[in-house]
Amino acid sequence: MTERIDHEAQAAKVARWGALLHARNVVMQLRAWAGSVFGTGSVESLLTVLALGVGLGVVVDQASPGALGVPFLQFVAPAMILSVAVHGAHIENMMGVMAGFKWFETYLSTATTPTTPRQLFTGHMIGSSLRYVISVATVVLVLLPFGGITLLNALILLPIALLTAWAFGNLVAAWTTHQPEDKGQFSLFSRMVVLPLTLFSGTYFPLEVLPGWLHPIGWASPLWHGVNLARIVTLGQAAPWWLPVVHVAYLVALAVLGWWLACRAYHARLLGELFTGRKKRLKPVKPAVEVSAGQELPDGQELIRRHAPHRWGFLTVAVRGIKAAWGSSTLVMVSGGIEPLLYLAAMGFGLGTLIGQADGATAYAAFIAPGLLASSAMMGAVMDTVYNVFFKLKFDKLYEGMLSTSLSPLDVAFGEIIVALVRGGLYATAFLAVMVALGLVASWWALLAIPACLLIAFGFAGIGMAATSFARTFQQLDWIFVALMPMFLFSGTFYPVEVYPEPIATVVKFLPLWHGIEMMRDLTSGEVGWVTAGHTLYFVVLAVLGTWIASLRLKALFLR
Incomplete structure (x- = not known):
């Protein structure tokens, strides 16, 4: 006997749990990048900590002992953890989203099911968070032997890292959804947006050492809010009582705003409402003239042998x-x-x-x-x-x-x-x-x-x-x-x-x-x-x- 499939029950299940089902698909797709996530990610984390944490820390601590209140490695440790989470959010919500819409078109097939666009992006957000956790864990495992962070502080930093990644990644996903294809704007975004936010968010030095006209870059950056919050919580950095509240509220507001914009963009793109007014101009192509080796070419051209x-x-x-x-x-x-x-x-x-x-x-x-x-x-x-x-x-x-x-x-x-x-x-x-x-x-x-x-x-x-x-x-x-x-x-x-x-x-x-x-x-x-x-x-x-x-x-x- 063949088992009878209840299609209506399956459709109802997908409609109810669409976000989690798509999150499972995202996690399964990460297997293709297992070597990058575990292998190269671990090596990059080790090299970054050794070079910009331990090595650079020797120079900074000798030149300005006590200037940061803690050793340089402990000062940059929260920033390294949050930076790797933000970097993962950047990749997943740019390359991952464009792959779903354009390169592999997996979103188009999923859209034929009862899964809604909102569930689709929510599932992407949940599934991608696993990569953020893995990336954070690799940095923590490297920092622990060098005394850069304690295990308790690492556990405290995990929700802050996830919130910071969502605050940045959701906005990136909304922007990516509005791109019909990649014509270099992804590299431009990485260099002109992601890199400045990483360098000028108080990652390797306090924001106060920069000229005042550069401070707004840090204030607008979700990474700065996450890093400053992390240092207040784990290092006891002096701050007024209301500042952590402002940091959390800002990150939550960006995460919710980005989620809402991304859901709207997913809905518009899957319904074909985006790019409707854009038509690519095609140059007229002259019909090709077939020429064999024994014939003369038009316009006095010559046939070049291989x-x-x-x-x-x-x-x-x-x-x-x-x-x-x-x-x-x-x-x-x-x-x-x-x-x-x-x-x-x-x-x-x-x-x-x-x-x-x-x-x-x-x-x-x-x-x-x-x-x-x-x-x-x-x-x-x-x-x-x-x-x-x-x-x-x-x-x-x-x-x-x-x-x-x-x-x-x-x-x-x-x-x-x-x-x-x-x-x-x-x-x-x-x-x-x-x-x-x-x-x-x-x-x-x-x-x-x-x-x-x-x-x-x-x-x-x-x-x-x-x-x-x-x-x-x-x-x-x-x-x-x-x-x-x-x-x-x-x-x-x-x-x-x-x-x-x-x-x-x-x-x-x-x-x-x-x-x-x-x-x-x-x-x-x-x-x-x-x-x-x-x-x-x-x-x-x-x-x-x-x-x-x-x-x-x-x-x-x-x-x-």
């Missing part, structure tokens, strides 16, 4: 990539140059008030500026040769088409690297101009910082493209950035490597970014010598090696 020699093929690839980038994501490219400036403003001038001179002779802002300059060259090149190359390789199948022409694998690899160099050069020029304007440059040798940045970008672009060619899934790209993270944090960007024990400092000096940062510091300070030449030679070898490996990988993938 293996015809093409001396400057890499320039063709580079020009095509630059035109595509500037045509579709100009603001995204420009915003990439603003990111290191935000770090300089927050860490150099904000945290710099507590540190003073990083190495006993150089102002902290002047110390970290060359490190941020080298880091921006690295990140600009890697972003181009990791995410952009991966999409062209796996989704657009662009390289497969290129290699069916007279272009060689070396042409494709070198052309894509040139695109990354153009972006890196623009970032370096803009950042160096700001350094000069702020008086952070002490020598005319700094003019060579721009070609030096191009060399740094060249080295990382080649290695980044080679590593991307081995990635099979989008999730595996996270491991590339996990490899870059220790370089950014431990290569002397924010403090001298002499802070570490000698064995660790020796290992750090083998990292590529350390050579780039030291080269930049030599040029901007005028202390140029044979050691600077050694740093330069290091990147020449790295660039040649990376380009060669990338071309071999493209040949192995498409010309077998």
